[in-house]
Amino acid sequence: MERPDRRTYLAAVAGSAVAIAGCFGDGPDDPSPAEADAANATDDSEAVAESDLDEAENATTDDSTAEDTDDTDDTDDPDETTAVLEFDLGQQLEIGDLAVVVSDLDVTDDIVDADGEVIEMASGSAVAVVDIAAQYTDTGTDTGATAVETVDDVLEIALLADEEPADPLATPLSPLPVFEAARLAPGEVIRTEIGYEVDADVDTDALVLELEPVAVDDRVRDPDSDADADTDADDDGNDDGDNNSDGDNDNTEATSALVTLSTERDESDAVILEQELPDSLGFSEAVEHDGLTITVDGLQHGNNLGGFMQSDEGHEIVAVSATVENTSTRDRELTPVQVQLTDELGRSQAAAPGVLRALADFDGVTIDAGETYDGTITYQIETGIDALYWMFDFGEWGTDRRESWQLR
Numbered sequence: 001m002e003r004p005d006r007r008t009y010l011a012a013v014a015g016s017a018v019a020i021a022g023c024f025g026d027g028p029d030d031p032s033p034a035e036a037d038a039a040n041a042t043d044d045s046e047a048v049a050e051s052d053l054d055e056a057e058n059a060t061t062d063d064s065t066a067e068d069t070d071d072t073d074d075t076d077d078p079d080e081t082t083a084v085l086e087f088d089l090g091q092q093l094e095i096g097d098l099a100v101v102v103s104d105l106d107v108t109d110d111i112v113d114a115d116g117e118v119i120e121m122a123s124g125s126a127v128a129v130v131d132i133a134a135q136y137t138d139t140g141t142d143t144g145a146t147a148v149e150t151v152d153d154v155l156e157i158a159l160l161a162d163e164e165p166a167d168p169l170a171t172p173l174s175p176l177p178v179f180e181a182a183r184l185a186p187g188e189v190i191r192t193e194i195g196y197e198v199d200a201d202v203d204t205d206a207l208v209l210e211l212e213p214v215a216v217d218d219r220v221r222d223p224d225s226d227a228d229a230d231t232d233a234d235d236d237g238n239d240d241g242d243n244n245s246d247g248d249n250d251n252t253e254a255t256s257a258l259v260t261l262s263t264e265r266d267e268s269d270a271v272i273l274e275q276e277l278p279d280s281l282g283f284s285e286a287v288e289h290d291g292l293t294i295t296v297d298g299l300q301h302g303n304n305l306g307g308f309m310q311s312d313e314g315h316e317i318v319a320v321s322a323t324v325e326n327t328s329t330r331d332r333e334l335t336p337v338q339v340q341l342t343d344e345l346g347r348s349q350a351a352a353p354g355v356l357r358a359l360a361d362f363d364g365v366t367i368d369a370g371e372t373y374d375g376t377i378t379y380q381i382e383t384g385i386d387a388l389y390w391m392f393d394f395g396e397w398g399t400d401r402r403e404s405w406q407l408r
Helices: 006-024 033-073 223-232
Strands: 085-089 092-095 098-108 125-136 155-161 189-199 207-213 257-264 286-289 292-301 315-326 332-334 339-343 365-367 372-382 388-393 402-406
Touching: 085 098, 092 207, 092 223, 092 257, 098 207, 098 257, 125 155, 125 207, 155 189, 292 388, 315 332, 315 339, 315 388, 339 372, 365 372
Parallel strands: 085 257
Antiparallel strands: 092 098, 098 125, 125 189, 155 207, 207 257, 286 292, 292 315, 315 372, 332 365, 339 388, 388 402
16 A cells, blocks of 8 residues: 655645534634724625615605605695786785775776866876775784784785886875775775876786785785685595686685786675774764773764855765863874774775864864863765764874774
8 A cells, every 4th residue: 555645644634623623613713803804894895885775775765755746746736825816806815914805997097186186197198096995804903913904014016017017196096095004903994096107008908906915924815715625625524626617716825916907707796895893982982092082972964064065066074073082191182194084895085174164173283181172073975975984093192003983
């Protein structure tokens, strides 16, 4: 038998020893530092690869979610806020706590101001007369509502002719206050006419009235859309969408309103705002704020005032008698802007201070502290007015309140 080579023998013995150690030992020997670093690097590479894969999967999921969201945004949402809501003449819109209705448009070159004086227009020019009304609808003064709301604190208004703003007339067409400066008690209405200078041959189809909220968090709302959304809800309370065919807005809120002045609603559908002043006082009833007490004593007609009362055709003269008691420690001045006679639609009636000069009126009268003043204000009103309200504004004296007396 041949003797094996020594080197071959030693290699075989060493291999057998390693095999036996692997079968009976506690585990593999600790790796060397170099081997550990290599293993860690491999593990880190695998972890990074797995992380990259997870991120890719998440990105794919996010893209799918975004696509789903985009698909959802493309559907009609009745509560969605849009840029513009469009309205017709006679249709109510709401901004903040004001309800607004634009009732009529008339383009004419034959126009008079609030005092009956003719307004001379330049050649080729005319006046677009817009009939507009607003009502302060928040009557919850006991729960934090503003006691008095001023129109221009809530909305801005402009007439657009071919998308360009028209210049408003500097001369009022109706008795004061002008629309934007009107101060309203809860439930009170202001209805007046606003004039804008336009070309005499202007196309009325190109005239629109733009109204925008002043406060950034206020919106234009279409109350008809709210009502239609309620009507369209099914028996289970689910909203099936706006299925109207009456031209109302599908969305309920927007950042701007455009009133098309050439499109008028049917008379049966037109909205007319009326005074809602349930807390109005009556004759001989008084109200006091900050040491000033106002009492309306009576309403007299021209025939009962004595003397010859001349009024314009279709009008009559009335006189409101009131008492002002100043129990404060300061002198107070009465001004004509503090008082207003208005009808049930919110139209101001023109004061006629020169009719009875013998009567003590409210123009520039100072009431000393502790004194009482009896005054009478005369007005020329249209015949046939059913309801009359006399408003007294305490704002000039530092109290943001308007009080009303129903005279008819």
